[in-house]
Amino acid sequence: MAESNPKTLFEKVWSDHLVKDETADTPAILYIDLHLIHEVTTPQAFTLLREKGIAVRRPDLTLGTMDHSTPTTAFRSFKDLAVVSEGAAKQVRTMQENCDEFGLELHGFDSEFRGIVHVIGPELGATQPGKTIVCGDSHTSTHGAFGALAFGIGTTEVGHVLATQCVLQRKPNTLAINVNGQLQSGVTAKDVILATIGQIGVDGGTAHVIEFRGDAIKAMDMEARMTVCNMSIEAGARAGMIAPDDNTVEYLSGRPGSPQGADWDAAVDRWLALPGDAEAAFDRSVDVDGAALQPMVTFGTNPGMVIPVNDPVPDANGDPAFRKALAYMQINSGKPLSEAAVDIVFIGSCTNSRLSDLQQAAEIVRGRKIAEGVRMLVVPGSQQIKRDAEELGLDKVFLKAGAEWRESGCSMCIGMNGDTVPSGKLSVSTSNRNFEGRQGIGARTVLASPMTAAASAIEGHVCDPRPYLEGQ
Amino acid sequence: MDAIQQLSSHTVVLPMVDIDTDQIIPARFLTTTSKTGLGRHLFADWRFNADGSEKPDFVLNSPGSANCQILVAGNNFGCGSSREHAPWALLDYGIRAVVSTAIADIFRSNSLKNGLLPIVVDDETHAWLIENPGAEATIDVAASTLTLPDGRSVNYPIDSFARHCLLEGIDQLGFLQQHDDDIAHFEDTRSWTP
Numbered sequence: 001m002a003e004s005n006p007k008t009l010f011e012k013v014w015s016d017h018l019v020k021d022e023t024a025d026t027p028a029i030l031y032i033d034l035h036l037i038h039e040v041t042t043p044q045a046f047t048l049l050r051e052k053g054i055a056v057r058r059p060d061l062t063l064g065t066m067d068h069s070t071p072t073t074a075f076r077s078f079k080d081l082a083v084v085s086e087g088a089a090k091q092v093r094t095m096q097e098n099c100d101e102f103g104l105e106l107h108g109f110d111s112e113f114r115g116i117v118h119v120i121g122p123e124l125g126a127t128q129p130g131k132t133i134v135c136g137d138s139h140t141s142t143h144g145a146f147g148a149l150a151f152g153i154g155t156t157e158v159g160h161v162l163a164t165q166c167v168l169q170r171k172p173n174t175l176a177i178n179v180n181g182q183l184q185s186g187v188t189a190k191d192v193i194l195a196t197i198g199q200i201g202v203d204g205g206t207a208h209v210i211e212f213r214g215d216a217i218k219a220m221d222m223e224a225r226m227t228v229c230n231m232s233i234e235a236g237a238r239a240g241m242i243a244p245d246d247n248t249v250e251y252l253s254g255r256p257g258s259p260q261g262a263d264w265d266a267a268v269d270r271w272l273a274l275p276g277d278a279e280a281a282f283d284r285s286v287d288v289d290g291a292a293l294q295p296m297v298t299f300g301t302n303p304g305m306v307i308p309v310n311d312p313v314p315d316a317n318g319d320p321a322f323r324k325a326l327a328y329m330q331i332n333s334g335k336p337l338s339e340a341a342v343d344i345v346f347i348g349s350c351t352n353s354r355l356s357d358l359q360q361a362a363e364i365v366r367g368r369k370i371a372e373g374v375r376m377l378v379v380p381g382s383q384q385i386k387r388d389a390e391e392l393g394l395d396k397v398f399l400k401a402g403a404e405w406r407e408s409g410c411s412m413c414i415g416m417n418g419d420t421v422p423s424g425k426l427s428v429s430t431s432n433r434n435f436e437g438r439q440g441i442g443a444r445t446v447l448a449s450p451m452t453a454a455a456s457a458i459e460g461h462v463c464d465p466r467p468y469l470e471g472q
Numbered sequence: 473m474d475a476i477q478q479l480s481s482h483t484v485v486l487p488m489v490d491i492d493t494d495q496i497i498p499a500r501f502l503t504t505t506s507k508t509g510l511g512r513h514l515f516a517d518w519r520f521n522a523d524g525s526e527k528p529d530f531v532l533n534s535p536g537s538a539n540c541q542i543l544v545a546g547n548n549f550g551c552g553s554s555r556e557h558a559p560w561a562l563l564d565y566g567i568r569a570v571v572s573t574a575i576a577d578i579f580r581s582n583s584l585k586n587g588l589l590p591i592v593v594d595d596e597t598h599a600w601l602i603e604n605p606g607a608e609a610t611i612d613v614a615a616s617t618l619t620l621p622d623g624r625s626v627n628y629p630i631d632s633f634a635r636h637c638l639l640e641g642i643d644q645l646g647f648l649q650q651h652d653d654d655i656a657h658f659e660d661t662r663s664w665t666p
Contacts, residue, residue: 020654069503137554164648
């Protein structure tokens with residue numbers, strides 16, 4: 001029987017969470033199934049709750065961690081914690097106090113599951129298909145990899161969700177991004193999303209929820225899908241989603257937060273019914289030729305300024321923003337980035353800090369030394385990933401190569417915890433933003449995949465990782 | 473938030489496109505538990521040298537920019553992070569409206585919840601504003617219009633609920649709380665529970 005009202009994945013999740021639908025005069029009231037919180041974007045919201053005498057409506061649907069302002073250096077006791085500033089220390093203390101006072105689960109320094117908020121949500125099985133998930137952090141789009149509707153909100157909205165478990169939203173438009181074909185060896189999820197942003201622009205997804213589709217997406221494991229959805233916001237999109245399938249179910253099986261027993265079977269049935277109906281229409285559609293993709297690197301000051309690693313940097317053609325970006329980056333048009341000497345390599349962030357990311361980087365540096373003068377920082381996304389990687393001996397691979405092996409956190413992606421790139425230095429980073437000053441005042445950031453970053457650490461300049469894959 | 477019905481001010485112009493929230497307020501200033509006093513960090517790395525002295529060639533440091541309440545910026549203003557510190561910093565500095573050809577989704581949402589007007593105008597009006605920095609412009613929130621010094625007036629799009637909240641200074645949390653029964657009903661009747 002033909003579906004009478006065909007729906008996309010997004011529309012199924014959206015309509016399943018409408019407390020009240022939107023009207024001409026009022027936005028929709030959308031129910032939130034999982035509220036992730038961290039120390040940077042919540043203190044002002046808790047202050048408001050306290051002032052108004054409001055309790056958290058659903059502590060059971062709220063999950064906290066500390067990741068942005070936290071040190072990544074090893075510590076033995078809380079007294080040893082090398083928090084970068086009194087402001088950061090106060091933020092960390094305040095998070096603990098707020099979670100204690102309002103009765104919220106927090107993965108703080110005493111938790112073996114602490115980590116980057118967008119890494120631990122899936123890892124703990126809290127992130128599930130069909131859920132609505134918000135967090136005061138734009139990279140909440142990461143969780144869309146599971147077929148959840150997940151988006152970043154501001155601190156005022158964090159207060160709304162704490163108090164009412166709802167947000168006010170106008171229904172966004174839908175954008176299908178079809179990544180077809182088989183990715184070549186050495187081309188990863190990071191390269192797919194960087195190329196996509198380069199194709200549609202940093203505002204190409206504004207007011208839209210993206211659904212990533214196509215053979216290349218279907219072939220990806222969950223960690224790769226998270227990398228893709230993570231950077232949806234860098235195209236300006238409200239969220240990014242991928243239809244749940246057997247990979248999704250397999251990933252969630254046995255996670256602490258996953259349903260158990262008969263509930264598991266019911267949940268899997270519900271999850272596997274979430275993919276969009278065949279006849280469902282999108283407002284827009286874009287095709288990306290996955291088979292033609294190369295390892296990608298950014299050369300400018302937003303993620304849309306991106307080229308295949310061996311291509312010359314394009315000409316500014318009189319575009320003032322482009323010229324300003326090249327001047328900031330101290331990069332010339334017409335030459336490949338491979339002529340740029342690398343000072344720092346950062347493997348980490350909610351984009352690329354999961355076990356498979358660390359494995360890919362480790363396989364390139366295994367048995368090699370990073371180039372003289374290069375500092376390489378490897379920061380696992382969570383304490384769990386750190387333990388898993390150490391079990392595989394990856395810490396020793398990185399340490400032997402001359403890299404630093406750290407505790408989990410956002411670290412040098414945002415540079416709030418003291419892990420920064422010095423002014424004028426060039427960083428090849430697996431993170432998500434190459435904005436001016438993002439990794440430190442005057443820092444010059446080249447975004448790349450873990451493989452490209454690792455190979456660049458060995459060579460001492462930006463380079464194609466593929467020669468390192470031969471014989472692997 | 474404070475109600476806002478009308479705003480008349482000369483403009484300050486930042487013509488760059490894709491100004492992200494890391495430029496509006498760099499991340500190192502987010503280690504705060506308060507929302508006040510952030511204006512001194514607005515555009516910190518464009519405004520100040522490493523030693524804290526002002527960069528004389530940055531437009532906000534020019535005498536003509538003093539007391540301006542309308543910022544005209546290039547396309548896709550406010551992209552990047554969801555930090556509400558960005559509108560907090562703009563408001564604390566004294567900016568009450570941002571005019572562009574496109575404004576990023578989360579920044580727009582955050583702005584509306586704090587009484588900062590996100591105003592999207594057509595290319596022609598925008599180009600005129602970029603070419604005429606310091607022009608006196610008037611924004612009428614009820615009419616959703618921006619009026620140029622020569623009397624030309626353009627409509628800008630705004631969600632009717634957001635406009636109502638701006639005009640009355642309404643806190644959207646109150647609106648949500650009024651629907652407590654609906655929220656409870658949703659929780660009690662949904663087909664599955666998270």
